[in-house]
Amino acid sequence: MPRTTQLRTYTVRNGLLDEWVERWRNDIVPLRLDLGFEIGGAWIDRERDQFVWLVSYEGPETFEERNAMYWASPERKAMDLDPDDYLVRTEDRTVEQRY
Structure with missing residues (x-):
C-alpha cells in the first residue's frame, strides 16, 4: 500500500x-x-485559533x-x-511529500 498523508487544519473554539x-x-x-499512524508534526496558529497537523499511514489497509x-x-x-466540543471547522487534505 502506498503511504497516505493528510494535512489537517482545525479551527478551534475561542479559548x-x-x-x-x-x-x-x-x-x-x-x-x-x-494503530500504525505516524504524526509528522503539529502547529498552532493562535491568531486564527487553528491547530494544524500531519498524519500518515502506510500499511496493509488504506488510510x-x-x-x-x-x-x-x-x-x-x-x-x-x-471533537465538536472543541472544533468549529475541520479541513482534511491528502498531500504528497516532495521534499
Missing part, C-alpha cells in the same frame, strides 16, 4: 486551543501511534480503512472526547 492541544497530545496521539478502525476502536470510544 479552547490549549485544552484541545492537551487532549490531542495525551489522548489522540498515543492511540493513533498504536480510510485504518481511520475507520481508529474511530471504531474501544479505546477511542473510551476517550469521551467529542
Whole structure:
C-alpha cells in the first residue's frame, strides 16, 4: 500500500486551543501511534485559533480503512472526547511529500 498523508487544519473554539492541544497530545496521539499512524508534526496558529497537523499511514489497509478502525476502536470510544466540543471547522487534505 502506498503511504497516505493528510494535512489537517482545525479551527478551534475561542479559548479552547490549549485544552484541545492537551487532549490531542495525551489522548489522540498515543492511540493513533498504536494503530500504525505516524504524526509528522503539529502547529498552532493562535491568531486564527487553528491547530494544524500531519498524519500518515502506510500499511496493509488504506488510510480510510485504518481511520475507520481508529474511530471504531474501544479505546477511542473510551476517550469521551467529542471533537465538536472543541472544533468549529475541520479541513482534511491528502498531500504528497516532495521534499
